[in-house]
Amino acid sequence: MNPRQTNAKAFKDSAKGIPEATVARLPVYLRALQGLKERGVETVSSEELAAAAGVNSAKLRKDLSHLGSYGTRGVGYEVEYLVYQISRELGLTQDWVVAIIGVGNLGRALAGYGGFASRGFRVAGLLDADASIVGQRIAGLAVEHTDKLETIIKDQGVSIAVIATPAAAAQTVCDRVVAAGVTSVLNFAPVVLNVPEGVDVRKVDLSIELQILAFHEQRKAGGPHEEYIEVHP
């Protein structure tokens, strides 16, 4: 019935899913590899690449083994070939159209961020609800009013929305982009977004990261765990 069942071995192991933890590390490997490539390195061992990516080498090998068998025993991995394979697996060999909603400080920083364009992400729209910002040119793009959100998403074929609005506006904006057909959302607003099945949300929260650091910092200094704690009265 399903060809996979008759000839499963010829299909990539990844068919049934690369572990999330691995997916999250692939971009790190990719960046390390691109660095090596720029320096003219043609071949790299798992040990070297692991060091460059800040992970241990067994983990690196297992991660890469999920994509297929792309190394040569006794030699290592061919940098250029591996760059291509990881890019393809991540979907970076095609272009992705992105819209950024909310052009405050953060939205501006995102619009100007070089790391997008170089990895196949094309910013097709900057939108804001504030009329005094609409019309400004930022990173070569004119800011549009959020009224046009649906139009832009559909006309430009936006598939990923970046939400950089204030917290209060985020859920509404999210509902609108989802209704307009977006299925992946990167959320910078400090709220938990509710989305229907089938839509992916990833969250980046600046203050959460700081809080996690504070927790560990406190531990180093001898935090509350050192004290005798009273019971809830």
Add this chain to the structure above:
Amino acid sequence: MNPRQTNAKAFKDSAKGIPEATVARLPVYLRALQGLKERGVETVSSEELAAAAGVNSAKLRKDLSHLGSYGTRGVGYEVEYLVYQISRELGLTQDWVVAIIGVGNLGRALAGYGGFASRGFRVAGLLDADASIVGQRIAGLAVEHTDKLETIIKDQGVSIAVIATPAAAAQTVCDRVVAAGVTSVLNFAPVVLNVPEGVDVRKVDLSIELQILAFHEQRKAGGPHEEYIEVHP
């Protein structure tokens, strides 16, 4: 010898360490709770709080149980009391002094981000290597030259450094802040930072998150896993 061994029960379970996964969620609970508090809610059940935080209720209860037994069976958790307990556990009842190095678009966004001050993070310095930026006032602070990095860190008692420089400068800046006594680093530059034992680094990478979204987006659309893949020649 160690009192913990003679009377372990009286000490918080957390003494030996709250799981990392839990620590990473505490800030989310905290934000949800503060939202409830502002709306005047006094008591909340694990079910409700879990919904607000976007996790399942068993996980929430287990997370909170690591801090101690702060709920009341049949009733739920007292919002204000729980806010205090989580804040204390995260180390937010004390103030943390932060310096931001690199005042580009992102550094500016960070400097103006309200989520810091409201959680006990005081930005004590904005530093940049570019002489044309030095002296500008941003969010009420004058930008200083990176020459003064060591002075500022020591004089102001900075314990957390936020690195928002270009990739090429990040490692050098990191070495300097660590040498000056900083033990926690939040890194926005797209590089893997090397730090000595005892220093914590957390990384926020905008383009990595987008790449992870692209991966899943590709899957939805029927990505490379659907195709028959040739073997490495």
Add this chain to the structure above:
DNA sequence: GTGACTTTGTGCGTTCGTTCACAATGGGGT
């Protein structure tokens, strides 16, 4: 006071992720 009801806190099985350690395997030297 008592009993019904609600909600917490947690023991347990399961799943997911990491690490070790080594057999398999390709390259290169002789």
Add this chain to the structure above:
DNA sequence: ACCCCATTGTGAACGAACGCACAAAGTCAC
């Protein structure tokens, strides 16, 4: 042609995290 060496790819052991399901424990109505 053969053997040695370096390095991959992975089986298996371990550990962390998740989620179910329920006993324990408190509240509230009467």
